[in-house]
Amino acid sequence: MGRTAASGAERGVTMRDVAKAAGVSIKTVSNVVNDYEFVSDATRKRVSRAIDELGYSVNVSARNLRKGRSGIIALVVPDLQMPYFAQLSSLVITEAKKLGLRVIVEPTLYSREGELNALHGTQTGMVDGIIYSPLELGQDDVAELDVECPLVLIGERIFTDRVDHIATENVEGAKRATSYLLQTGCRRVAVVGVHPGETVGSAALRFQGYREALEESGVEFDPALVVPSVMWHRSDGERAMNDLLDAGVVPDGVVALNDMLASGVMHAIQMRGMNVPDDIAVIGFDNSDDSQYLSPSLTSIAPGLEAVARLSVRVLNDRIDGRLPLGVADGAHVFRKVASTLVVRESTRPLN
Amino acid sequence: MGRTAASGAERGVTMRDVAKAAGVSIKTVSNVVNDYEFVSDATRKRVSRAIDELGYSVNVSARNLRKGRSGIIALVVPDLQMPYFAQLSSLVITEAKKLGLRVIVEPTLYSREGELNALHGTQTGMVDGIIYSPLELGQDDVAELDVECPLVLIGERIFTDRVDHIATENVEGAKRATSYLLQTGCRRVAVVGVHPGETVGSAALRFQGYREALEESGVEFDPALVVPSVMWHRSDGERAMNDLLDAGVVPDGVVALNDMLASGVMHAIQMRGMNVPDDIAVIGFDNSDDSQYLSPSLTSIAPGLEAVARLSVRVLNDRIDGRLPLGVADGAHVFRKVASTLVVRESTRPLN
């Protein structure tokens, strides 16, 4: 009434109103609201009742101003629709909630500009910290990471000792995948989804792991078994596998650099009347949610996203609170590589 | 340097500092910052320079306190990892950005408690509005939607005239899908993913559309062609289709109630050496991102998520600003059903 009824949030009932209604001072109301321990039960009750009756709720903006905090962090990712980042976001939000933080998700939509904007744009204010997972920025852009608020870097595109960094085991994971195929009897293992010429980023690192595994097992590297694909969609995997088979190259195992590629690879194999894993074993990467729903269900490398999420949020929270993250010297920065694990399902042959 | 580098946001340079440095008053700085038009170019320049030199940036918390707004809206969805909601979130975020709003995504993880908490929890403060897409709450919970801030409801679980509501064409969409199969020559059209006993929610509405299409075309309804499945994953679709075929029922078309089911259905068909669409045509629902990457690519009903996102954000923004959304009388509420469209791809036969 009275007013234009505009004002979104509170109806205007403040601590002062509550104080008056309960016959106490503002400070006492504040104490109750913030669960300050030295408040007599009697007053606490009176105040609580007044709060309920007036429908009071604290004005978060005022609190933020006073405390110099917003309780909000930004999560910057390329694209919410990619299973990998959707899962990461989901986990980060869950983890943040545990620590009383809320998350603003900022998709940069694969644009360099978007990624820079998330760091230096006008919208930057009000977040206490940033979890940053770039796909476009590269090693040359290290300087851009120098921002006002704490920042935790995720991924394998940039390496620097100037910010906290949580990385995943791309090399090791791909190596483990390849080794597993070799151990289960594969001799001609193809790799699908390579980005020729790249030296940083998931594709390059995973391909490196593939090569290391071959080398370690004494299996000779065969360029004919390497299938490039810039995009990593299902149809790319299908096309890649068809190209390979059309060229007369028949592997007995395939390492796909992500699960969607793997899905397409399996489909191509099955469409030719061959069996996965008996004729050709297939292994994926990312252990995305639907790898278990494929048929056969897909053996995959789980990058440990839970750990990535947990660590990122925790480290960021420590920085925000001005604490040193666990196990880091003053002035130094966190660098953690999260262990990946092999999730064995039906698309590969058993170990014996 | 100097300090512990802790303090999240600003280093403490305020409008007052800028004003002093530029030799003007605070108000003038404010004017410049907010692009107030009646500022002489000279002053504007002086102030701008001072801002740059001191590295000033506005304190968003203070602004929020003063304006009674935070510029943040909450988007409440069941699960970020479901393609449908990932896409919706992505679109809402993009749309909100255009209007200068930021989005906090709140996954409720399929829990009733989570959905209620998003409305009445302690974290509620500070958001100017809520876009609410419940999956657990039902018609009985209408009262819960009565919250302090503007709220826009999305989905088909609850219908009420007490809040703004953007719905999608579930009935019409499924009807269109079924009709299309019939028009392209199918005579025995199965439906996969039905939830027996349900009367609200996507499953019930889509099934209803299926029946209406049959009726309209004068094709008799055959219960044997109805395959229930509570879950809507790929493997559920595969199992459902296998059950159907194992029972000796061979349809010439399948309406899957979402794309993941459709994917499984196609796989089951292909694994038996049959062809999609020549032997059995398949149509999905949601037009999820990867329906185009299946093989054959999947004909699907696109629920018009872009429009849902655009409308929700716009309506919410109007309410936040105290405006009446376009075409709504005072005291009334928006109810909009967004048109769905049929996206024809390779999994169905052509019209002629």
Added chain:
DNA sequence: TTGTACGCGTTATCAG
């Protein structure tokens, strides 16, 4: 254990 009074950084209302 509770009350008083001030300041956080902006924006808005006036005069000038």
Added chain:
DNA sequence: CTGATAACGCGTACAA
């Protein structure tokens, strides 16, 4: 066009 000055609602020394 610009300058004082009063809120905005809450936290917090400090005093009682």
